[in-house]
Amino acid sequence: MQEQTRAYLRGRFGDHYRRTEFTPPPEANEREWGYVPWTDSPGETMVRHRSLLDMGSLEDFLAREKPKHVYFSAGRYDDPGASSMGAKTWRSSDLVFDLDADHLPSVTLGEDSYAEMLAKCKDALKRLLDFLDDDFGFDDLTVVFSGGRGYHVHVRDETVQQLESDSRREIVDYVRGIGLDPELVETTEMRGGVTARVLETEGGWGRRVHEHLLTFVDDLLAMDDDEAKARLQEMDGIGEGRANTIYGALENNAEALEAGNIELGGVGLRTLLDAFVSEVVEQQNAPIDEPVTTDVNRLIRLPGSLHGGSALQVQRIDRADLDAFDPLVDAVPETFVGHEINVDVTDPGPVELKGDSFNLQAGEVSVPEYLGAFLMARGRAEKAPE
Amino acid sequence: MTIQPIHARYPFRETARQAVGEAGVDLAALVAEDAAVVERGVERVVWALEDGTVGDAHDVDRIELLSYPVARVLVSQVDEHILTRRYAEAEAATAYERFTADFADTTELKSANAQQLSLSDLLAEFDLSGVIRSADGSLASGASETSPERRSGGGIGDGSAVVSDGQSREFRVEVGTYLDLASDQRGDEWGLVNRALADGEVVVDGEELLVLLRQAVRHRVEDGLPLNVPAAIESELEAEAADLRERLSELDLTRDIDTVVPELFPPCMKSLLDRVQKGEHLEHHSRFAIASFLTSIGMTTDEIVDIFQVNPGFGEEATRYQVDHIRGATSPTDYSPPSCATMQSYGDCVNKDDICEDVIDESHPLNYYEHRLDQEDEDDLTDWREQRGDDDAEADSEA
Ligand code: SF4
Secondary structure (H helix, E strand, O other): OOHHHHHHHHHHHHHHHHHOOOOOOOOHHHEEEEEEOOOOOOOOOOEEEEOHHHHOOHHHHHHHHOOOEEEEEEEEEOOOOOOOHHHHOEEEEOEEEEEEHHHOOOOOOOOOOHHHHHHHHHHHHHHHHHHHHHHOOOOOEEEEEOOOOEEEEEEOOHHHOOOOHHHHHHHHHHHHOOOOOHHHHEEEEEEOOEEEEEEOOOOHHHHHHHHHHHHHHHHHHHOOHHHHHHHHHOOOOOOHHHHHHHHHHHHHOHHHHHOOEOOOOHHHHHHHHHHHHHHHHHHHOOOOOHHHHHOOOOEEEOOOOEOOOOOOEOEEEOHHHOOOOOHHHHOOOHHHOOOEEEEEEOOOEEEEEOOEEEEEOOEEEEEEHHHHHHHHHOOOEEEOOO | OOOOHHHHHOOOOHHHHHHHHHOOOOHHHHHHHOHHHHHHHHHHHHHHHHOOOOOOOOOOHHHHHHHHHHHHHHHHHHOOHHHHHHHHHHHHHHHHHHHHHHHHOOOOHHHHOOOOOOHHHHHHHOOOOOOEEEOOOHHHHOOOOOOOHHHHOOOOOOOOOOEEOOEEOEEEEEHHHHHHHHOOOOOHHHOHHHOOEEOOEEEEEHHHHHHHHHHHHHHHHHOOOOOOOOHHHHHHOHHHHHHHHHHHHHHOOOOOOOOOOHHHOOHHHHHHHHHHHOOOOOOHHHHHHHHHHHHHOOOOHHHHHHHHOOOOOOOHHHHHHHHHHHHOOOOOOOOOOOOHHHHHHOOOOOOOOHHHHHHOOOOOHHHHHHHHHHHOOHHHOOOHHHHOOOHHHHHHOOO
């Protein structure tokens, strides 16, 4: 990035910060703050261990320093400005999740467009929210578009604040389905004096497997006999004999199945269930980035700030608006709308932004400022003279 | 409040502490003058080391109760992490035996017997009444030792505390509490991923609830340890503390594992170490697995950087940061290495052998390593750190 480009972006980030009102995170003064300034050195250097006390008011600080990236800590401390973690004295931490297109198995890097990656990320976000709402029953969730390739979720319920790193890892494993033991989604129940194997229908992955099973059975019973048996035989380890047994059992025991009873289908049903467990994990897990969640001292981007690598806004999203939220439209900062600027495109190609598709040629061109800022921040253009 | 049998039976409880306070006991005078109390206090700790419980209660309630603060002082005076932990576990194990018996006692006498603890008392003791409830709703009544409801049955304090009609009762535990209280349990069945979690609550059965409560006791006992021991008391107990230190070193517990013999590592860890040494870039979970494993067997950050053979300057900083992090230097907790199940789901379990399958039952890589170490003659083992012949090794190998 050339000097004039850096100076331009820095100036305009400053303009943005001067006219934007912030809702800082709760207990902002107990948190550590960090930022990356616009510098000409090749690597980025994070300035951290700052407290709001050192920085003055957040708005003033941002307008004055005009940083490239801004972060605050998930943790709260007695002395957030102390230069080592030990000296800060930890008090509590929000539980933070990070979904990043880079870590999604469904994303093919280099093939998916930015918009496609973000869409896949949003699917994963919905799966994550499903866990957080239904399984964990958390109430205080803040969903944020990261300004880059993904989403963050901040959980601030009282119950998570004191969790240690190991406990947070248990939560990570849960939403990712790591370490799930097919035998442990089952329990036994006494039925008329004998123990029967039942699926855990009350919650957890057991419930998910159970729901999957019921859907599968519904679909199966909607088919005709032969079709259904053929479908069963597509599964590993199920031949004609087993398919018949399973089919018979499923047909006649809808109610028992509903209650989770899996004794009836014999070995065949077991095989089926084992396959379901991995299928359900694959379809429903939320591939969050583990270290972000397990690190109680993690720094995360400040909602409302600008992402220096995209010039998009790190944006809180109302849960009601999540479905309609389109990061490439809704996270375009107002500051950059309504002006045209000249840029020198160095990395041409298609770009989708603010509902438009642009096909950029190399060389100098006049573009809407939001597009110019996006291209410059991503390293695809330099500022050209006006 | 006078000292009652129930105070002696559960000396970690708040009411027991008050009873000690109100008895106007001066600890310094006590350790100087009351040999029986000191003796039972020492016994608590010695049993903790040798048996994992604190032994049989003394016949005299006063002695039994007062021996508890004395034992805590002794443990503080020795001030070895492993002793503190063993001791807290032992107090918890004994408490567990006792409350299990109390809860299971279905005799008629029970309801009138104020010397037994009810489940709701114990939950209230740890502030858990609001976060643990029975699935059938009977916990809500909050019957306690001071309330007459206790006699009416149906509350949590009666004979059906955790088992009713031969069936274990179900309980719901708020998930944060569950994670806290289950964190010491190693089996996969305790992993949150394998639990029925719904609306922020984890389903546990009665037996499991008792295990969680044992952990709550352990936390309570450990809380505040090591205490600051006043000089007067310290000199009184010098001989006892020295004796405990000696027992400790004989038991060789302080080392935990603290032996580094890479040839005996489980196949998964051998492979990961090999890959690191070849300079391959490992994914985060793999680096985490090997680094936390090496940390658990007693290696320092410097040693890990060393065994990784990372080029100075190139990757050394990152490794150091990561290892420090895993060691807990930059976070309030320790990290423990992943179990076999976790290794397997990440694809890090490779070259599984007979020991994996038949001996350790694919439980935990540390079990594998411990087993191999046990099989070897200790004198034949050469610790990698000694072999390395690096002078720093001595200086920073203390745990
Ligand atoms: S079974 Fe466990 S110890 Fe053996 S290789 Fe796999 S992960 Fe390692």
